Amino acid sequence: MSTTGAPQKMRGRKRTGLRNGLFSAWGALVFLFLFAPIAVIVVYSFNSGRVLASWDGFGFGAYVNAVNSSVIVSSVVTSLQAAVGAALLSTLLGTLGGIALARARRGTWWAGGLMGLLALTLITPEIVDGIAFLPWFVTLGVDAGLGPFNNGLVRLIVAHAMFSVAVVTFIIRARMAGVDASLEEAAADLGAGRFEAFRTVTLPIAGPGILAGALMSFTLSLDNTILSSFVQQPGYTPWPVYIFASVRVALRPEVAAMSTIMLLLTLVALAVVALVLKRSGDSATGIVKTMAGS
Structure with missing residues (x-):
């Protein structure tokens, strides 16, 4: 031994x-x-001074000033409205596209073309998208006389959704790729029509992916600065553009206070999505994979 x-x-x-x-x-x-920079911003949101970088003492004055500032509140509301609109639009298109790609047969020409187009939107620099969207919206709104495209909020929603729809599509495609199509065929055999089978079988299965994609689209729109800088109009300045303009002068504690509030809202939304996915029967690993689109 x-x-x-x-x-x-x-x-x-x-x-x-x-x-x-x-x-x-x-x-x-x-x-x-x-994560240290985020922690620093949260701490300095309680700065009672007039300049963010100069700590003058602990206080809640920055939160009071941020809530009472009409300019800050207006920019935050614009960002939230654009994020919700972009999430709804991209989730609708992404759900249809993701399910269609998951059910498409291998070698289908349109599936390959759609995948390539969506991948192209992800790798194209946002500065290029912004330069392209600006004259395009002018052409639609002014030259073609399509009034909605003269609205700053509509421009933000369309521009943000263009990028987010690819993310949502890939998330839902990954969610539906491993689902057996025979479940939908069984519903049809039991007398359900195509819409009924889609509503009662396909949507519940894709539900966690749809929810994760909607949240991802919401967060991507919320912090989009480059596209927003190009397509925004007076009266529809989103929060990231307001912060970018404030950097040129001096960041005030009100910016950190409102950023902290929006961070908390995002964390709450993320927790709600995780709770819904957990109640749907997904494990912790499944939740992470769904959020990551894998």
Whole structure:
């Protein structure tokens, strides 16, 4: 019986434990580096001074001033309206596109073309999209006389949804890719029409993916600065553009206060989506995969 095997196994376990500990510490440092700026903004939102970078004491004055500022409230409302509109539009189109791609047969020409087009929208720089959208909206609204495209909010919704629809489509396609199409065929065999089978079978299955895609679209629209800078109109300045303009002068604590409020709203929305996915029977791993579109 060997007497050297046990010590070697112990040394191997120690090395593995040390390596895992180092990787864990490195991961913690990376997350700390990524989230430290957010923590700083949250802390400085309680700054009672007039300039964000100069700490003058703890207080809630920044929150009071932010809520009472008509300009700040108007920009936040514009951002929320555009985000909700973009989420609804991109979720509607993305749901149809994702289900169609998941059910398409391999080698179908239109499926490959649609996938390529959606991938192109994801890799195209937003500065290019912004430059393209600006004259396009002018052509539709002024030259063609289509009044809705002269509205700043409609322009924001359409521009943001154009990018988000690809994300939603890929999320729902990933959700539906592993679902057996025979479930829908069984509903048809039981007498359900196409719409009834879609409503009672397909939509409940795709529901978690639809919800995750809607949230993703909402958050992508909420912090979109480049497209918003090009397509915005006076009276419809979204929150990211307002912050970008404020940087040129000096950031005030009110900006940090309102950003903290919007961060909390986003976290609440994320928690609601996770709760809905959990109640639908998804595991923690399934929730992460659904949110990631895999």
